[in-house]
Amino acid sequence: MAPKKIKARPSAGANPNIPGISPTAQLPSISPLSLLIWLYILRLYNALNIETFFQPDEYFQALEPAWAAAFGENSGAWITWEWREHLRSSLHPLLFTGVYKVAGSYCNALDLPAEVRSKILLAAPKVLQAVFAACTDLFTYLLAGKMYGRQSPEATAALMLTILSPWQWFCSGRTFSNCLETTLTVAALVLWPWDWFVHGVDSKKRDDNAVEGSQRHDLPFRLYPSLALAALACILRPTNPIIWIALTGTLTWNRFVQPAVIPKLLVSAAITGSVVLTFSIAADRAFYGELVLPPLKFLQFNVGQGLAGFYGVNRLAYYFTEGIGLLLISALPFALLELYYGLRLRDDRQPGTPRVRSLRSILAYTVLIDILALSLISHKEVRFIYPLLPILHVLAARPAAAFFHPTAIQAQKYRGMLFTLGFALNLIVAQYSTGRHQRGVMDVMHYLRKEYEVRYQPPGPNHGNMTVGFLMPCHSTPWISHFIHPEINAWALTCEPPLGLSGEQRRDYLDEADVFYADPAKWMQTNMADVGRRGAAVGRSSKRAWPQYVAFFQQLEATMKSVLEGSEYKECWRGFNTHWHDDWRRKGDVVVWCRGRQW
Template sequence: MSSSRVHVYTVFGLLLALRLVNASSVQTFFQPDEYFQSLEPAWQIAFGKDAGAWITWEWREHLRSSLHPMLFAAVYRGAAQLCDLLQIAEGSRTVILLAAPKIFQACIAAAALNYWPWQWSLVTEQSKVEPPPSNTDFDPTKMVRQFKSSPDQTDDAVTDPLSLTSAPAGLYISLSLAAVACILRPTNIIIWTAIAICLLGRNVDLQKTTTLISSVVLCGGSVLAFTLSLDRAYYGEWVFPPFKFLYFNIVQAVSGFYGHNRVDYYFTEGLPLLLTTTLPFATIGLWQSLRPGMDRTMLRGYVERQTRVVLAVAIITTVLAMTMISHKEMRFIYPLLPMLHILAARPVASFFGAVPANRVKLGFILFLLIINICIAGYVTLVHQRGVIDVMHYLRREQEGRMLGNGNNVTIGFLMPCHSTPWRSHLVYPEIKAWALTCEPPLNLGVDERNRYEDEADVFYNDPASWIDANLKDRKSMSLTDSEVLEPRAGDEARRDWPEYLVFFEHLELITSVVVRDTRYQECWRTFNTHWHDDGRRRGDVVVWCVPRNMAG
């Protein structure tokens, strides 16, 4: 094995170790989708419909492919069976179930672009390789052999630029992974379409174009057939989630129900948040990749430059396309991050040099590292950790009941919808819980939908009225009245008061007034955020409960 190959595996091993540490150390909440579009359906697949998983409307309307949760379901089942085999105690079993998907995700994170055979797909003309020296015979085959045997060449997929009859193995791997990415997130089609158009636009050779198209059909068709079969098994009928996803989010504009953003969002907020301190270098790298210039005469330099051009076009195309959608989030452009880092690498290396001898530059590097470490530490261990910690608290409360043969925990979450994880962190199906919902009105037109208020909106407009309309008579939770009350009209259709009420500090004043004359009292509180763009989610996470010696 060549020394360069050893270096590649060493770097890969270090990055994998870093991701494993990072995944295991995350104690915070990022987006509801990281739970409700993967772990919740996976929990139901693994442990059954009675396991208490929260299945959102997207799954009922067949917008999502079952491929992603199927992977996590296999992890859950494997972890559970291992725990059963080793007879691991219930508390330790819960820890393993919480950690299993994190470890799995850390191991499979990759970019399909890594396997794309850039040399094969970009080298099309003999004149683009190396012009023949004057007064000498030019042998392109000899040149390619020299290039392939050079000590700094690590890609085994390099082929003779004049041999276009077969596709390198890396092409099939890359296209298969790209197909999976597009199934999981249909908007990834934009990235790969941009790459394909750039390459087909340059590759005027019919034979290579035919090879590329046939490879796309083979890999894409195989992945599509596999995922369609999975979705048939999951949904019980033949469905095509990518079409439903695009139809609901673009044609019916359902995504707009979750908010509208400024046109410049990705340029002024999305990309800066995504790149942080690498934003200037990525911007320079993007400009350098697209500026006119002479191609280098050597094959490696030519392929490198054209690769950067393709990546730059894919980035710009994707950002502009996503800008046209009214609902915008930073995570929608997250797949662009590896490409942005590739473009930023050259300006970074050029600015700092291999070994910075300049003390100012060395100090600047340390400054940037410290900033990034602080940001990573803050968002991993501090920002929005309360909504995770409260689930651990409630789960441990249930574990205590199970050891003492007590009543099962009941919980009501008076928070904006999907503010916490669900069964993937509550774990025990014996825990009976409910939360405010925000299902979109799919049967309404766009104008009516914009005026529609979901359950969470109605609650925050007037919490006291919502509680009176949806929970049984507050007198049943009175501190002083121990007599059996006559049921209030309509109470048979209302929810029972739960033992635990969970809400953000922002709601504490209102809640304390509503339950002032009841047996509820604060029993737990934890820090959640220093700031939040949603005012309803600011402050600590607070739990009020009925003390067990006072519970009915």
Template sequence: MSSSSPSPSPPPRSRSRPARQLAVFSIHSTIFLSLISLRILNAVTVRTFFQPDEYFQAIEPAWNLAFGNGGWLTWEWRHSLRSAAHPLLFAGLYRAVSFTCTVLHVSEAQQAEALAIAPRVLQALFAAMGDWATARLAGVLWGSDVGWISLCLSLGSAWGWFCGTRTFANSLETVVTALALSVWPWRWATADRSRPRQQRSEVRFAMGLAALACVLRPTNILVWLALGAFAVWNTNGRRRVILVAEASWIGAAVFMANALIDKAYYGEWTFPPLTFLKFNVVHSLSIFYGRNDWHYYLSQGLPLLLTTFLPLALYALYCSLAIGRTSSPAFQLASTIVGVVATYSLIAHKEVRFLYPLLPLLHVLSAKSFQDLSWSTKTKNRVLAGMILLNLPVAYYTSMVHQRGVIDVMQHLGATSSEWNSAGFLMPCHSTPWKGALGGALDKKDMWALTCEPPIDMEPEVRAAYVDEADQFYADPKAFVQKFVGDGKRYKWPERLAVFEALVKEDAGKSLWGGLYEECWRGFNTHWHDDDRRRGDVVVFCLRDEMDGKEPVEMVVSEMF
């Protein structure tokens, strides 16, 4: 070739690298934005009630943190059982939304709507991150095909749709656990030199997220004790020292930061996990909120958590445990799941949501076992689609039908707030959200509800006979009303009374308040309920017009008895 010949063109591969990188970035961005959009849709369409902690351990204390009053602080907050770290997230969000609305001169009603929906939208963002982290974990361990299957399982989970965008500490704990696992030092934990080199920064990031998950829910430490033990066992020499050292100082730093947050919140040095252990284990106060059989998580917890994915998950656990090698990621994850479930089963008080942080692990293992099946691709696609489609009616019913009346009644009271000044709830304790959940629409209203404070600082023999306020009411409603409701008593007769239909089904409450009230709103709540007191519609009674604003209300009621 002569010197005048043109230089050879650069190889197409070299020239197209930036374009390929941009394409990959665009694909990843599109996927993540799609996940966020789906989870926001999820958040705004959940119209049902699940557990009081969604509101009373997150929204109510956050409202107080942000605005100083209005939120209902339960006994746990008065006795330093909870860390302020979780509600602090929502408190900051509340202040940001309030400031933005003020700058934009948004009306009070619109501001209340924005404040009410903001926590759900933030949790939707977290839930999308959890979906992405679950897929990434599967992809890191076993390739992109398993990652895609895992993502489908995460998005198709009825439990994930029902609970993922709720403001439980468990929901955020699940997301943080999945994120930590997605950057966990698997190369070190499995002694596999064929894996990409694990950066020290990623190891620290994983340790920090693991510590944060333990701050959110101290019981999450069981997950990291198991996985940490595997990591230390499978490494040696310098890496083992690094893992232990990094876990020690990062864990100490995160817990110290959390201690400072709690010091600022409670006004004194306190360690909520230790207080929580003292009250719920040493004094057995958790039993006050329910006792379950040892097999609850096996017979009810895992089936509710996994629904149609249960057979696949059980098969995946069997296959993973059968490997029998501590160096296998599948064996490590499966052993962790079994160990955590077994430990939780030893505790008397059990709830399905306590297992929620294990769901990403179960999805990842299920995706791996599903990919390994010798079925054809067409058969696999049909089976996967079938499992997800069967979850749709479950997700719809639990998220939009079952126990929606206790949400609707608060919406009704908020929408008609100009028509009343006081409201009472003759229901089992914490049956509805409270003021914070409505974004301040009811802040200036006088509201009361029956409580269920546990027997704190009581001797064991006294504690055994203790009956909380809500149980006292349901044991003898008429006697309770006569003793505690009225002028100068614990509760004043309000302008609005909210009850479950089961309480007044026969005589519309006339035996309780002698015709002073008339039914003015009714909303469907459940087709069934395991608590007889919560069955039927939610009914609101309004003080009759002729009695409104008159002092003799209490007098008439007292004469009725």
């Protein structure tokens, strides 16, 4: 992992007392722009080759509203209840709206065939998302440069950790708001004026007079773009302020901020935040057609009404026992070691220069406070702590660079073996998570879209709209972002939350998917028309007509055979989905049965 030595020059984080860290190691100089281009090529390849499903928000909180804004309300987008209740900021989907409009105009101008147009519209959001993913990698490297020196082996290690991170390969190319939140957060941390705050700690003994003297001057200019990016992250994800409260609280508690400076910081944050909030309100006004404040609505729903737990409740210690491990995989031991050092504030025997020790302590406490605060929310997901991953990679970089330095590997051969095993583990996890686990629910969308393009568009054998029903847990697949064609008339089970109900009513509440899986056969008898007829029977118009294509998980296959026995339905497609799943309803292959299909 260490680069070729070019010139003797001590790095900011080098410590001659730690075996394996060479104070003379230096990287070949490369401009951030050049590095960004290479990282973008890498992440574009990454994004275009993600073939698996993770969470519905990747589509229903980004691409579905973006599609509707780009192509109109009748374009087939599924707008979920969060958008009807104004819980989400429009800033994130509007980015993809622009991409969709450009891609759609390009296809129309060239009068491209339906198949080609589909491929372009499928790829368009990934092309933009790769920019955010590459920026996350770049800013992780630059943040490490702020701490250790840009040409230090530690900065190189941080870059390698983020490039080889299985979580980055799995998640950074997906259109989650958490991904953009992570990019904005680490960019804000890079622009944060660290030297202004930790001035005077490079000497053996902390010089409080030097800190106070440096802060007699006006606030550094780059603080303002840092605050602006942080404010944008907070608008996107209303839990992001916890990171900045933790950061500024740690700086203040450890006397890196003089009392006289605090009012200036608060005023600057208020002014910058107000400008960003005004911009956000204007965008939401145009998007929703009325004056709304999504971050406030988000907190009111998730915290005030306590409805976040409707979509799952996790153990209090989930982030500590599982979350951090899933984020870091093979980098976990190095990050834990550095967090341990960072949380021991008063130990001058810690490795690194006084400045590195100070920054390590600030970042370690920021991570700890953020995770503790998020642990108090009942609904937990690993992606909620994703913005901490760049910080954790920067912290893990020092012990990783020391452990895998060529000198250390030559002295202890097992370290080279561990590097190979770690690299192989990352590669296997990244490949399995992006190419294998839960790919069936993506493949079925490609199958159905191609069925429409081949069979329902001239000169195909069928005419009219294609009908599809999904008897799966709600939001098990993407929607119009992968159907592409609004002429595909599809429906799926829903899972609307218990809005406006009392606490007692919420306890007994079952959404449509819950009712279905409580007794699938009864639900189909009650809610579906006569299976022997292609349309709803006369006098039973309130029931759904059986569609031409029915998609479901293998777990439901025995029930479907019982209910549809003797009907025209036949299996027409089956695709592998997963070897295992923690939701029993989603186990096995994805299966499609067809009726009225000209084989």
